[in-house]
Amino acid sequence: MSRARTAAALFTVPLIAAGVLGAATAPAGAAPHPAKPLTCRGEGVDPGAEVRARTERVIDAPLSTVWKLQTDVERWPDWQSHVTSMDRLDHGPFRPGSAFRWTTPVPPNPATPATSLDITSTVEQVKRGSCIRWTGSATGEGLHIDGVHVWTFTEVAGGVLVRTEETHTGEQVEANVPYATEILRQGLEAWLGELKTAAEARSC
DSSP: OOOEEOSOOOOOEETSOOOEESSSOOOTTOOOOOSSOOEETTEESOTTOSEEEEEEEEESSOHHHHHHHHHOGGGHHHHOTTOOEEEESSOSSSOTTOEEEEEEEEOOOSSSOSEEEEEEEEEEEEETTTEEEEEEEEEETTEEEEEEEEEEEEEETTEEEEEEEEEEEOHHHHTTHHHHHHHHHHHHHHHHHHHHHHHHHHTO
């Protein structure tokens, strides 16, 4: 899946992405639901998912640096503190069909005990230097999440604008949509923060 992870709680699950509610009541700080979902080669997140989040950040680094960090998944543990293991399940360039299995810790929360999520993600669409879309599932003690994660990369004044959007479905997250959405938002914010730190450090 994608990203989870959590400052407070995957795909935090970096599986869990940056935040908005599809419901009427949003947690403090949540953004309004974006009118147009992010897409990669015409495909976006799950339109029926109640748990969804979105965020963006400008990274002051070359696009090639940002893209390399994001797509060299085997090296995620080098710069993502929440990725505790990573195995690329195929070989060669990062492309549609590429798959990877990774783990991330999840602290206890109102729905589930503390656990470690095992995540398997598969790249569905990719356009080099422009966008990525992957799908996947995460399982842990008392928890199963199916997710869709989209990333876009745009060169702008000051660097690269990275946008990301993710949706989650599953009995546990759907039992408390506002909470799951906030955790997703925090996870995506954390992921982008670490991507920015790593990319800008390499560009110094």
